[in-house]
Amino acid sequence: MTVVLAIKCANGIAMASDSQITDPGRGLTYPAQKLHAMGKHAAWGGSGSRAVLYDLEQIFDAEGEAVVESNDVGHSLQARVVPVLKHHYANFIEHVPGQGEAGTPATYVLTAGYADGKPFIVDLDPNGLIGHHEETGFQSIGSGAPMAQQAHALLAHFQMTERDVEYGMVAAIRVLDALDASSPSVGGPMDLCRITPDGAEHLTDDEVKEVRGQRDRWIALEHDALDRLFD
Structure with a gap:
């Protein structure tokens, strides 16, 4: 199961993903x-065929720089992804003797960043259709996307679109860790990327630990508020 998500905040975008790959044909899972x-000003993640x-x-x-600097990020993304999808679809062998289950070329792509100083969150589905999610401020792809959408909905009252991007980073790791705890096919290490008009910064393992520490503090504060609810 894959989860890649993007959260738009007041001054930046938090983008995150898990790193567990499931190979149904061989019954394997491994990190990637x-x-x-x-x-320099965007990041992307994908779900689906590893070949694609x-x-x-x-x-x-x-x-990548040409995609972000184009007049339309969605169309520029589409122009590069669709020919690759078509190639793999055309050469896909659906039925292989002795193989009961395997992957398909179906692939989703999610990219987020800044173009001309303006934030974008754009995805592309296996049919080549473009989605824009700047207004909603959230999008996720992968087989774990429905759970990520639900987790984000449960945090909607915190209004991440009106908060600093650091809040978005903590929300992103909280969503991924919740999926990790509830689904055996979502696993770490988790990848985080902080994107602002100044550029995209991919966090180190130590920096991810710091974000997770802030997540723990957030949860502790919620516990304290709940304990005092009926005072």
Whole structure:
């Protein structure tokens, strides 16, 4: 199961993902990097076929800056992703003798960042359709996306779109850790990226630990507020 999510805040975007890959054909799970740089002011993550995502990683490593600097990020993303999808769809062998279950080329892509100083959250589905999520301020992809959407809805009253991006980072790790605790197919280490108009910063393991410490403090404060609710 994969979860990649983006949360828009007042002065930045928090983007995060888990790192557990499930290979149904071989019955394996293993860690892999799912969150990547897209130029200097954006990041992207994908869910689905590892073969498709590998090809996209090569393209975005070379052309990520061009995507972000284009007149329309969604159309620029679409122009690069759709030909890769079509290639893999055309060469996909659906039925393999002796193999009961395997992956498919179906792939989702989520990217977020700043273009001309304005925030964007854009996704692309396996049909090549573009989605814009700047107004809602949240989007997630992957098989764990429905659970992430629900977790975000439960935190909606904290109004992350009106808060500093540091709050968004803590909310992102809280959502991912909740999914990690409730689903055996979501697993760490968790990747976090802080994106502001100044650039995208991918957090180190130690920095992720610091964010998780703030999450623990947030939970402790909630416990204290609940304990005093009927005082």
